[in-house]
Amino acid sequence: MMLHIKNISLTLGKMPILKDISFAASAGELCVIMGANGAGKSSLLNVIAGEYPAYKGDVRIAGEELRKIPIAQQATTRAVLSQHVVLNQPFSVQDVAAMGRFVYSRHLDALDKEIVMCALKTMQVYDLRNRPYPTLSGGQKQRVQMARVLAQLLEAPGLQELDYTGKKMLLLDEPVTGMDILHEQLSLQLATTLASAGVLVVAVLHDFQLAAAFAHRILLLKAGALYTGGTVDEVLTAAHIKNSFGVDVTVLSHPQCNYPLVVTAATAGLFQSPAGKALNVF
Ligand SMILES: Nc1ncnc2c1ncn2[C@@H]1O[C@H](COP(=O)(O)OP(=O)(O)OP(=O)(O)O)[C@@H](O)[C@H]1O
Numbered sequence: 001m002m003l004h005i006k007n008i009s010l011t012l013g014k015m016p017i018l019k020d021i022s023f024a025a026s027a028g029e030l031c032v033i034m035g036a037n038g039a040g041k042s043s044l045l046n047v048i049a050g051e052y053p054a055y056k057g058d059v060r061i062a063g064e065e066l067r068k069i070p071i072a073q074q075a076t077t078r079a080v081l082s083q084h085v086v087l088n089q090p091f092s093v094q095d096v097a098a099m100g101r102f103v104y105s106r107h108l109d110a111l112d113k114e115i116v117m118c119a120l121k122t123m124q125v126y127d128l129r130n131r132p133y134p135t136l137s138g139g140q141k142q143r144v145q146m147a148r149v150l151a152q153l154l155e156a157p158g159l160q161e162l163d164y165t166g167k168k169m170l171l172l173d174e175p176v177t178g179m180d181i182l183h184e185q186l187s188l189q190l191a192t193t194l195a196s197a198g199v200l201v202v203a204v205l206h207d208f209q210l211a212a213a214f215a216h217r218i219l220l221l222k223a224g225a226l227y228t229g230g231t232v233d234e235v236l237t238a239a240h241i242k243n244s245f246g247v248d249v250t251v252l253s254h255p256q257c258n259y260p261l262v263v264t265a266a267t268a269g270l271f272q273s274p275a276g277k278a279l280n281v282f
Pocket of ligand 1: 012013015017035036037038039040041042043044
């Protein structure tokens with residue numbers, strides 16, 4: 001599945017939110033969108049997810065213009081993890097994960113149920129499956145949401161020997177928010193495993209280390225426009241980070257893996273408070 005975005009602009013109310021963004025991503029890639037708060041990352045993901053059909057420009061998924069793809073077809077070919085999922089009804093954890101299958105049928109058959117259990121095990125929330133979802137911690141809820149989108153994507157209860165090339169797209173908006181380091185790694189490994197199986201994965205991330213370790217390509221947005229895009233090494237430079245986030249960083253090289261390690265520059269003096277004194281922000 002190829003995603004082609006050409007000259008996308010989006011206005012919400014009277015505010016220009018996205019400005020003339022173009023890029024392409026392929027099946028098998030983990031494409032990461034980064035940028036400062038308000039840069040337009042969620043808006044761009046929502047355009048690709050079909051949430052904002054009033055965009056200007058061209059979004060093509062596997063060659064078809066997004067607005068012409070029937071809603072039912074969109075729902076069965078892509079799964080979306082949104083930034084803020086609010087769910088207060090006392091559904092059990094396994095009910096929430098099972099919602100991923102509802103795009104195919106409201107009545108889950110044996111295969112659907114196996115897929116849901118597989119998704120719960122993969123995200124290590126199987127033991128919580130009978131708990132009411134609202135009673136979970138923030139990170140646990142996020143893992144259940146990952147299980148839900150995984151259940152939506154999978155065609156078999158396993159991650160081995162998958163071939164989803166040209167069939168599926170996964171859109172993740174800050175998927176690891178609230179997760180501990182183990183489950184951050186697990187989630188991004190899952191995203192790359194799915195990408196290797198042919199799923200086109202687009203993820204919004206704030207964490208440079210996760211992006212550096214897992215992304216095949218990074219798009220860096222600034223004020224609604226594409227500031228730069230390319231490989232991890234091309235995008236995660238001190239100059240690009242300074243220009244898009246306003247923070248001085250030093251970019252080191254990971255001693256084992258060779259990918260960039262972004263650390264805030266010790267010389268920047270940002271956010272330092274005199275030792276022992278409360279930080280006075282006003
Ligand atoms: N429905 C809306 N109506 C008007 N403006 C909006 C709407 N949704 C988002 N915006 C504005 O669009 C801009 C981009 O928002 P968006 O949520 O895409 O940013 P983001 O890069 O995902 O930020 P964050 O890192 O904080 O999640 C922001 O200035 C936001 O206030």
